Amino acid sequence: MTVNNDSTDDPMDGWFPESVAARYDDPGGENDSAAIDPAMELLAQLADGPVLEFAVGTGRIAAPLALRGLRVSGIELSGAMASRIAAKPGGESVEVHIGDMTSTRVDGEFALVCLVFNTIGNVTTQDGQVAVFENAASHLRPGGRFLVEVGVPDVRRLPPGQDTVPFAVNDAGDGGGYVGFDRYDVATQQFTSTHVTVSCDGSGSFRRIPFRYVWPAELDLMARIAGMRLESRWAGWDRSDFTSDSVKHVSVWQKPTG
Incomplete structure (x- = not known):
């Protein structure tokens, strides 16, 4: 990719x-x-x-x-x-x-x-x-x-020892798709939202954005x-x-x- x-x-x-x-x-x-x-x-x-x-x-x-x-x-x-x-x-x-x-x-x-x-x-x-x-x-x-x-x-979905929650997994049906997931730090209320997109030709993009919940x-x-x-x-x-x-x-x- x-x-x-x-x-x-x-x-x-x-x-x-x-x-x-x-x-x-x-x-x-x-x-x-x-x-x-x-x-x-x-x-x-x-x-x-x-x-x-x-x-x-x-x-x-x-x-x-x-x-x-x-x-x-x-x-x-x-x-x-x-x-x-x-x-x-x-x-x-x-x-x-x-x-x-x-x-x-x-x-x-x-x-x-x-x-x-x-x-x-x-x-x-x-x-x-x-x-x-x-x-x-x-x-x-x-x-x-x-x-x-x-x-x-969405921290209720975090069992002990886990810090990441997927919020979207989309299959484009042509060999491409999209995955989105959030990674939480419950001590600081900081989290990062990560977006990964892959096209059918194997190219893609990666984007990570910081937030405070x-x-x-x-x-x-x-x-x-x-x-x-x-x-x-x-x-x-x-x-x-x-x-x-x-x-x-x-x-x-x-x-x-x-």
């Missing part, structure tokens, strides 16, 4: 350089309309004013929201990802700011700040994750909401530090009940009105 490394990537784009951005909107998974439409419905219901998306990426959420007539801004660290937004329907009206969601400021007050698709975990320190909540709160108008979508840490109760404490309180928590965009068996959650914290 040969592994292709893209030497043209800009190191300032971190874990989402041009080589990743070019494939990010390929069909499948979280980029399909079937996955995005339920998110659109809930976000549009919560947004009774301007929206700010942290880690706006290629605009898969921001552009459809703007197409609904909402004023949408975004913060994105990767210029390669952000460069794709304008080409999407509605994307031309999204105001994009290149920067770090822990500290970058956007003018104005917002009714909703959102951070989706596990991206809070891309911030790999607890202090950094607290800074994300504080930055969200500083952008919200009184009564505004901060929404986060993130998976529940975070529990729902820990996120609630971060919100309290930032001056917000939990308003709602669901198991998904359909507002289904969050239980001990839920694999992810969509949580909403509100900034006080007074």
Whole structure:
């Protein structure tokens, strides 16, 4: 197997350089309309004013929201990802700011700040994750909401002595396939997500991304530090009940009105 490394990537784009951005909107998974439409419905219901998306990426959420007539801004660290937004329907009206969601400021007050698709975990320190909540709160108008979508840490599947959990094994049916697995350090709440893709001709790619996993109760404490309180928590965009068996959650914290 040969592994292709893209030497043209800009190191300032971190874990989402041009080589990743070019494939990010390929069909499948979280980029399909079937996955995005339920998110659109809930976000549009919560947004009774301007929206700010942290880690706006290629605009898969921001552009459809703007197409609904909402004023949408975004913060994105990767210029390669952000460069794709304008080409999407509605994307031309999204105001994009290149920067770090822990500290970058956007003018104005917002009714909703959102951070989706596990991206809070891309911030790999607890202090950094607290800074994300504080930055969200500083952008919200009184009564505004901060929404986060993130998976529940999968450490219940770890028996003693094991630190790795596979989350995807896909056979392409033509001699190729994809394997994804997470490796956890439960002492530090650090984990790495590894993605291995092999094509039918034997070529392939290998990508490893660091994360910090975070529990729902820990996120609630971060919100309290930032001056917000939990308003709602669901198991998904359909507002289904969050239980001990839920694999992810969509949580909403509100900034006080007074």
